[in-house]
Amino acid sequence: MRDFSGIKEQLLTIRAEMETRLGGIKKDMASPLDHDFAEQAVELENGEVLDALGAEALAEIRKINSALVRLEDGEYGACVDCSVEIPMARLVARPYSSRCIGCAEKQEAVKRR
Ligand SMILES: [Zn+2]
Numbered sequence: 001m002r003d004f005s006g007i008k009e010q011l012l013t014i015r016a017e018m019e020t021r022l023g024g025i026k027k028d029m030a031s032p033l034d035h036d037f038a039e040q041a042v043e044l045e046n047g048e049v050l051d052a053l054g055a056e057a058l059a060e061i062r063k064i065n066s067a068l069v070r071l072e073d074g075e076y077g078a079c080v081d082c083s084v085e086i087p088m089a090r091l092v093a094r095p096y097s098s099r100c101i102g103c104a105e106k107q108e109a110v111k112r113r
Helices: 005-030 037-073 088-093 101-112
Strands: none
């Protein structure tokens, strides 16, 4: 059994950062639009960018939450596809990795198709 206590800290820290970022994005989006048309167009564009950023932050938070659940269940650190042990270096670099490098690459290849 490997020690993931440092990783758990890391996951919680990243999640807190993402939640702060998401909170900031939501606040920006809630600001009322300017009535000037040109201004409004720019603000709408910004809104779309914020939306994409928000979606990204939300996706990260979901990945982190599922990593924390796997940590609780003692399944963390094993690839969800082939059950091989994910190297510690990979987990430290990307603590919410749920797949080994081989399976992650396969997954990416599927997405690109
Ligand atoms: Zn794998």
